[in-house]
Amino acid sequence: MDAVLLFRDEYYRNWEYLTAYFSERGVHVAAVNSPPRLMTNGVDNFISTEKYYETIVPESQTAEIFDTLRHLDKCHARRLEELDSMPRRTLTSVWWPFVQHGLMGGENDVTVIDSAWSDFFGVYRSDRNSSNQTSTEASRASLLEPHFDGSASWWTQALGHAHPRLAIAAARAAGRYGHVMFPQATHLPALRLAERLLHDGPGKGWASRVFFSDDGSTGMEIALKMALRAFTAKGGQKLDSSAKKKLGVLGLKGSYHGDTIGAMDACEEGVYTCEWHNAKGYWFEPPTISIRQGQVAVMLPAAIAAECGNPTGTIEMSSLSWAYNISKRLNTPLADVYRQYLLRTLGGIQRHSEPQIAALVLEPLIMGAGGMIFVDPLFQRIMVDVVRGSVEGSQTGWSGMPVIFDEVFVGLYRVGVQSTAALLGVKPDIAVYAKVLTGGIVPMAVTLASDSIFQAFFSETKTDALLHGHSYTAHPIGCEVANETLDIVENLSTSNSWKDARAKWKSNDVGGPNVWSFWDPDFVDSLSRTDAVAGVMTLGTVLAFRVKDKDGGQLLFFHHPTYI
């Protein structure tokens, strides 16, 4: 706020105390006389109003109101100076995540975000002065232009930037609690969030506990700690400290669970890993799903294609709905191939002493950070079945290994469903949510766990507890904003626009799952038939397509950030 202009109230002398109040806060205050009383005769009223204007805005420009205008001019000039200086100052003070500063060309490479609203950043137009517009045009043009936030600010946004209900929720919790420490304590925002996640949310039917932390990466570290303990605590596991350090996870190539070193150790080594990285596990190359030339197909990795005797490595699906119809696809020959391939490979790993596999860690349906890889859900389903030993007649010894779903990216309707468990037809033992959880306002994550995982830490010995926590665990602002977000999203999920979108994607696959997208199926079909496009996929708000370049293929992705 730069200035306050008051109508002078002689009875309460409002300008006196408000000037003092605002000047402490650096805000200019001026008072003008109140307008005259409304007159019933229009002409009289016009004359009286004109006279009033002459007194408060005289031609001589001597009145107090001109001080206010000059003050506002100064504020505006200062604001422009500041906006102009921001790229230079940022380039010398900030160290950006994931950015090679050595590749920055200069100030034009810095996006100055003045504000944000809906799916758009309000970006400062640094070219304002150098444009070939006439100076009058230039001075009338907005200083800001909307930039589409194509990645929904790393998939944190669900309801658009700066949603007023979320801003009010944040203010409400900030004013009531600030932050309060959580161990052995409770507060309503955290309790309500925990209960809804367990009873009406992604934990429904399997999870019994919610563990709070700060981001997807910490949420996954907690998930790993839960799984490692549950595995080692299982009857008959007598592992010494050295063997425990070497326990590994089972996963997929291209997976990503956050940047802290423990979460990274659950993935393969690569350009993103640091000196201390120590990959602990075994990662399968996954079959993937794509739409090409209007045709939904599964692309098999070479090893599996060879087992199928399928030289193209491509298996056509009758529809997207069929591709995700796991209960029926479980009885197809491809399911048998997956099952045999997984069992044989795992048997091979088991014959070696390292890594001893302790958990299955999956990003269900889509590996987002790995490059919007849509994994064949049948393969992920059979991975779960195999590690749980639920394949009839098999005695693999894999039974009971904890299964972690990293739903940080796909969860809470990003792909059209609250949890992917509904599509995969199996429930995890541990699952992690973040990003959309707090509506794109503040960081927070939750790790959900089943009772059997919780029991692995439950005893009368303090040191058996899950000794992990962060200072702001279950901070009320995050919880309040999460509750507000879930209220809004749950309402949206039964809205007409969602119903319409679902109806458009309804297939002839009777009884099949309702897989759907916010993107129009005809548009997706056309896009997939475009020559330059190597493949398209979509689920929920996510649209990803690969554009061919002369070197082979380049991945581009877009999606509809808000859930509307």
Next chain:
Amino acid sequence: MDAVLLFRDEYYRNWEYLTAYFSERGVHVAAVNSPPRLMTNGVDNFISTEKYYETIVPESQTAEIFDTLRHLDKCHARRLEELDSMPRRTLTSVWWPFVQHGLMGGENDVTVIDSAWSDFFGVYRSDRNSSNQTSTEASRASLLEPHFDGSASWWTQALGHAHPRLAIAAARAAGRYGHVMFPQATHLPALRLAERLLHDGPGKGWASRVFFSDDGSTGMEIALKMALRAFTAKGGQKLDSSAKKKLGVLGLKGSYHGDTIGAMDACEEGVYTCEWHNAKGYWFEPPTISIRQGQVAVMLPAAIAAECGNPTGTIEMSSLSWAYNISKRLNTPLADVYRQYLLRTLGGIQRHSEPQIAALVLEPLIMGAGGMIFVDPLFQRIMVDVVRGSVEGSQTGWSGMPVIFDEVFVGLYRVGVQSTAALLGVKPDIAVYAKVLTGGIVPMAVTLASDSIFQAFFSETKTDALLHGHSYTAHPIGCEVANETLDIVENLSTSNSWKDARAKWKSNDVGGPNVWSFWDPDFVDSLSRTDAVAGVMTLGTVLAFRVKDKDGGQLLFFHHPTYI
């Protein structure tokens, strides 16, 4: 908000649109007639007002206002029911950090925090109904009682819970930005925070870059990644991937840097570490400082005491100021002992191939989570000098190893100074701040780095960049609240109450450092002379003392949470 009671405005018909607006939000609305005009005659006015009251609150209780009262009664009853049910519901849905649920006795072990203000939680009195008060007394007593937040909610609070300026700052940023993604972008709250931390804050004089993350643990993981790269990138280091994995840090026993696995690996194995923990480094037992029977003294660990030929292991200091007068103490015999001890031990480590030490990681002055261990600052200073090879005449080869200060607990005036670098007389290469940074409202951390650290990642190759980030990196709410917090704290630091506190602690040690506490020196002196107390220490808001029990000693700690 439970209900809105309006004065009926016939001209604007306010109740019509406000009833609709609020009913959508579940808020009861009722309108009563406006009060009569003020009459100049007091008796007339009294009669007119009495009549008015009779119309809006008739004895028959039929008026609309009684619906509002009944509604409020229902809301209150519902609120009590909810408060009563919270312990039971929390015990079946939440998994607390650091808590052994198997040791929870029942609902009475759950603290129900209804709200918080200043240094106090507003805790629901679950014993309200079972007290031996008369029922009238009981019904009039507040349902809430203030509980002192002795650990400042894990040392996150600096200005008291729910500080109105911080709540407004949070709301301001939430309404203007929500969150916006940060790579190659800038926004004013983040830029201003970065600049003040570098130019007027703890980075002044040495840091050139600010890297944002979510909490102290992620901030330390980033610090470690910076240090490992800077060490390995140093000319002449030709380390293969296997050697890089085995690089270690130098630190102190009792240190703690957060609960993610990478931050944990920079500490020794212990009850808090998980299956994957792999301690990477070497940790010295530190000499500590304490006040006993009014006497400030350094307590030496056995190994150093033996080198001094000091059987008691205790060295008396003339004052607290002297204990922290590093520039003078560097010339004492004890400094020589520390130096020789460190050089000899490090030489021993160097002769072994593992761990190859790559960085020095310190919590300067106090190891908070390790049990409020006040380390002799002279020892920490000499550790820095030794690893930097700045000891005259020595050619140890330790020069140039990055030094990390984990100031998550001690930084930003928790111990009375903005950064401990001023007291230690040396600057780090990397430093981490969190907790107080965001005024106890939302999680956020910053990792500050010198230009030489930044240059180790600077090139024209993307994969040389620091490839680490979190979805909510530099979220505007956190940055805005941090700026507001630092504004307030900087004002406080020149306030009379701080001047008075500093003056009380002023010692005769002319030219010595101004080490001071919010606690009265006479109180600290008396406490230290209490028979049951084994030792006291204080700096800034931190007061820690050990109370003897029959088994030896028990640590208790308190401190004054707010900076006032």
